[in-house]
Amino acid sequence: MASCHFPEIYAWIHGLPPLSEWRTRSLSLFLCSSSSSKAQPSLELSASRNLDSPPAVSFSISFEFGLHLSLWTSRPYRIIKPSSRRLLDEEAMFGLLVNFVEDVLQYGSYGNGSSTSSFKIPKPWSFSNFGDIFDLAFVTLAFLICVYEAPADLRSWCLHGLKSHLVNCISKDASKLLMKMIGSNLEEQWMRSVNLAITNWILEQQSGHHTIKTPSPLFSYALSAFGIWKVHLYCPVIATDVVSTSNPLTDERLAFSLNYNQLEGVIQFNYKLMIQENWVDVFVDTDNIRFDIVRLVSETLMNEQGEGASEKHFPSRISLRLTPALQNNILSVSVGKSSENATREIATEKAIEAGFEPPNSYLGLKISAGETVTTSMKPWKFEESVLGYSADMHWFLHDPTDGREVSSSKPSRLSLLNPKAWFKDRYSSAYRPFTRQGGVVFAGDEYGEGVRWRLCKSARGKTMEWELRGWIWLSYWPNKHRTSHSETRRLEFRETLYLTIA
Structure with missing residues (x-):
């Protein structure tokens, strides 16, 4: 059992004494051990000084178990005033944070690409929450270092020790601040680096027939401001729950392509208040719902070890439930209409054939009748419903050939052999129900007219809490690869939104 204390990293570094008071070349902070016994291996953070001029300090993460095993070392930071009571000033502490972020991104598939070579992180306007952001970045880096750099026999207890710190409330609040600081583009790359490490860890545990609870099977956060509610979410596909599968997946190359992806989603609602003399109307409508399945490794690696980047899951159903937390002020809730059902055009063709037979035979009269049914439907159907004072919104992907919901069905044997089936080459067809990258975008002008809650005066x-709860189904049907395998997975998330009635 791992023992993790995790003192505040920022506070420890910020409180390091001036170099003139150091009695040794380095100072260490205990992070994790495999048990409470000091004789067991431990994970430590160390600050080391060099003897050059001007003097500098660097930081490292290492295992100590009789031998010293270094896993990571920071850049050196010059000490401008060796006699200062503060070893590192705010400028140097911010530089160390940037060092953490850069090294986290280096573990992602975009680490050596141009997309991260010129990124810039703005300095925070206020350092009031800087310590929480700093600690989160450090623990995230330590987690990735243990996944990739730690020896196999030491890795497991180290990761189990780190994961509890990654999912606590302080870390989640700090995550929102860090994502806001680095911006949306780097946020996506950050999450791809983290979820690539989580995917590798899960696969390692599965290969040893171990069951684990991942440190962050789903990362999400919410923003409420300026008339918009916004939720971001990220989840490695391998961490989602399997709902149904046609057969166990034994094709290792296909498994590689399916496993090394993550779901990225953005949910945006517009909200508006209309204050009347005796009541208040709260209007909420869809601004944008976006989901993408994004690869976690390079396209080259997907082709070499997998069946290519186009063999991946796709969103097949999305369900969102919006609920006011306190309902004593609610008078009513109203929803808009659902999308129209598919139109069915029925055409009947009849033909009568008559022929004269020889005189000794009966007159032969042949009648043939045929009926042709043509179905015209959108691939996605939208429905709204009410449960108590909760508003439910659902998007269903339907098989255009028979109208079945894709999330609860599997392709027929005949369709698997049909090269023109709708799910074959599904990301390049002109009639595809997805974007070319394999995602979906639902805009408010096409799906739904919104929800209205009427509140008493x-x-x-007051500031009201609203809970957004969601379920996302991801399905895999063969695209270009010849296989009979199909499956559907599902994930669930929950976020809190805020609305001030003023």
């Missing part, structure tokens, strides 16, 4: 001046 006593709600004025």
Whole structure:
């Protein structure tokens, strides 16, 4: 059992004494051990000084178990004033944070590409929450270092020790601040680096027939401001729950392509208040719902070890439930209409054939009748419903050939052999129900007219909590690869949104 204390890293570094008071060349901070016994291996953070001029300090993460095993070392940071009571000033501490972020990104598939070579992180306007952001970046880096650099026999207890710190409330709040600081583009690359490490860890555990609870099977955060509610979410596909599968997947190359992807989603709602004399109307409508399945490794690696990047899951159903947390002020809830059902055009063809037979035979009269049914439907159907004071919104992907919901069905044997089936070459067809990258985008002008809650006037001046709960189904049907395998997975998330009635 791992023992993780995780003192505040920022506070420890910030409180290091000036170099003139050091009695040794390095100072260490205990992070994790495999048990409470000091004789067992431990993970430590060390600050080391060099003897050059001007003097500098560098930081390292290492295992100590009789031998010293270094896993990571930071850049050196010059000490401008060796006699200062603060070893590193705010400028140097910010530089160390950037060092953490850069090295996390280097573990992703984009680490050596141009997309990260010129990124810049703006300095925070306020350092009031800087310590929490700093600690989160460090623990994330330590987690990735243990996945990739730690010896196999030491890796497991180290990761189990780190994961509890990654999922606590302080880390989640700090994650929102860090994502806001680095910006959306780097946020995506950060999450791809983290979820690539999680995917590798899960696969390693599965190969040893171990069952683990991942440190962050789903990362999400919410923002509420300026008339918009926004939720970001990321989840490695391998960490989602399997709902149904046609047969166990034994094709290792196909498994590689399916496993090394993550779901990325953005949910945006517009909200608007209309204050009347005796009540308040809250209007919420869809601004944008976006989901993409994004590869976690390079396209070259996908082709070499897998069946290519186009063999991947796709969103097949999305369900969102929006609920006011306190309902004593709610008077009613109203939803808009669902999308129209498929139109069916029925055409009947009849033909009568008559022929004269020889005189001694009966007159032969042949009648043939045929009926042709043509179905015209959108691939995605939208429905709204009410449960108590909750508003439910659902998007279903339907098989255009028979109208079945894709998330609860599997392709027929005949369709698997049909090269023109709708799910074959599904990302390049002109009639594809996805974007060319394999995602979906639902805009408010096409799906749904919104929801209205009517509140009594006593709600004025209060800040209300709203819970957004969601379920996302991801399905795999063969694209270009010849296989009979199909499956559907599902993930669930929950976020809290805020609305001030003023």
